[in-house]
Every structure is written in C-alpha cells, then in structure tokens.
Amino acid sequence: MADAQATPLPSILLIGCGKMGGAMLEGWLAEGLAPSVVVDRHRDTLPAPHRLVRDVADLPADFRPALIVLAMKPQKVAAAIAAVAPLATHAPVLSVLAGRTVGGLTDALRAHMPPGAHPVIIRSMPNTPAAVGEGMTVSYAPPCASAAQRALCDRVLSAVGQTAWVTHEDDINVVTAISGSGPAYVFLLAELLEQAGIEGGLPPALARQIARQTVSGAGVLMQRSGIDADELRRNVTSPGGTTQQALSVLMAPDAWPATLHAAVRAATERAHELAS
Numbered sequence: 001m002a003d004a005q006a007t008p009l010p011s012i013l014l015i016g017c018g019k020m021g022g023a024m025l026e027g028w029l030a031e032g033l034a035p036s037v038v039v040d041r042h043r044d045t046l047p048a049p050h051r052l053v054r055d056v057a058d059l060p061a062d063f064r065p066a067l068i069v070l071a072m073k074p075q076k077v078a079a080a081i082a083a084v085a086p087l088a089t090h091a092p093v094l095s096v097l098a099g100r101t102v103g104g105l106t107d108a109l110r111a112h113m114p115p116g117a118h119p120v121i122i123r124s125m126p127n128t129p130a131a132v133g134e135g136m137t138v139s140y141a142p143p144c145a146s147a148a149q150r151a152l153c154d155r156v157l158s159a160v161g162q163t164a165w166v167t168h169e170d171d172i173n174v175v176t177a178i179s180g181s182g183p184a185y186v187f188l189l190a191e192l193l194e195q196a197g198i199e200g201g202l203p204p205a206l207a208r209q210i211a212r213q214t215v216s217g218a219g220v221l222m223q224r225s226g227i228d229a230d231e232l233r234r235n236v237t238s239p240g241g242t243t244q245q246a247l248s249v250l251m252a253p254d255a256w257p258a259t260l261h262a263a264v265r266a267a268t269e270r271a272h273e274l275a276s
Contacts, residue, residue, distance in 0.1 A: 008032040009156055013065040013087065015039045015056060015080050016072030020096055023131035027160030037063050056083035067152055070095045085112035092120040092149045098176060099274030102142050102169055120145050122153045125172055125180045135161030138175040177267030190215040
C-alpha cells in the first residue's frame, strides 16, 4: 500500500455508497484520499475533510473532483447524469454500473453538455471482495481516454485489489459472469459444504467452520503459491483415495464441467440483455 500522507489518492466524487460503492470507499479512505464528496442517502457519517451529501442536487458548488465514480442504483442514473455533466467536462467518469455501456452513458451525458463536448467514460466491473482489499476489477477504456486517465482509474481501483483491462467492451459481459458474479459461486460452494457436513453428522458450528476455512484457505494457497489450479487439485488427489472418489462425481461430464460452464453462459447472456 502506498504512503497515504505522501501520495494520497486524488479527489473523487462518489455517487452511490451501497455494497460496491461502500467497499471501494473504505479502501480509498484506508489508502489516503484527497478531500472528496460522497452522495448517498443512507450513510451516516464521513470523516473530515470529506463531505457527505444526500442528493446530487446538493453537490457543493466549489467542488471540482479529479474523478467521478458512478455507483448508484440503476434508477438513479438519469438524475446523476444531469448533475455531473458540468463536472464531466474536465474529469473522467468511472462507471461501475452493471449493464450500462460506454456509448449509452456518453450519449446521456452529452444531452446535458454544450455541443461538441466529449466526456470520457471508463467502464469497470469490480467485485465484493473489494471490501477487504481483495477485489478483482476489470475495466474498459474507449479510444478517447488518455493514458493519464486510464492510469488515474487504475490507481483508484488498485487501492481495493487487483486490476486488469480488456480491449473490447463486450468482454466486460464475460468478466461480469466470472469475477463479478463469481464470489456468489464460491459462497454457494461453502454453503453446500456446510450443509453436507451437517447431513454427515457434524455439529452445525463445526461444519460451518471447516467449510468456510477450507474455501478461504484454498483461495489463499492458490493465490500465494502461484501454482496452476489444476496442479493444486492433483496435489490433493491421491490415486484411489477419497478426493479422487469425490472428484469422479464432480468432474463427470454432466456435473461441474457442464453446469458451471452453463451458469457462466447464462450470466453472460443476461449481461448482454441488460446492456444499454
């Protein structure tokens, strides 16, 4: 992590501070953040020198952020676009709105800007582990975005985890299905392991403990070791042992190989449907 006092993150206008917006904000505050403004109806406090307002109509007239982050609920987009349009003439907009395309947001902003204005929208898909600094955020920048604007967004996003970029915006739909929705798949695995433990006769508290620690510990091992997932799997699998017996069920053609791929395809298709 950078020295917060020596290199604070630039001033940010964050619109929406729910699960994702709040997760990112906590990471930014921990990193060190220049005076910023958060727009949210539900958050109670914000440490000084940052300012909290309840509505985009109440944005301080003297505030000029280096970056505008859209993280509100979809039904709030229209009002937010109208309010931030004047600021977007000099600051890039980072959108973490699922399904909202760069083109759609650009057209919406231009409707509230002087003729010839060229707002810069960078689209990102973070995930909820950002709340503990372990997020995975993948972004797309259109050709009009400068290297400095990309670097600004990357710096802000890397404060809450790892970052990567795609060169085609449509790839964000696949990213959404894997890393955006992926934590839910992992949590489901922990949930099912816990249930299996209880059904096998373990006390519920013990089943919960070993299921959660097994899932989280395996993730840490995979991350820190740098070893390919398939090799790590083979390392656990003794020939003719219990793991091999279980994997013979899970890796049957109509089991995980088929169902997980089908699940990701379904999520990707839904992301395409929501795009606007």
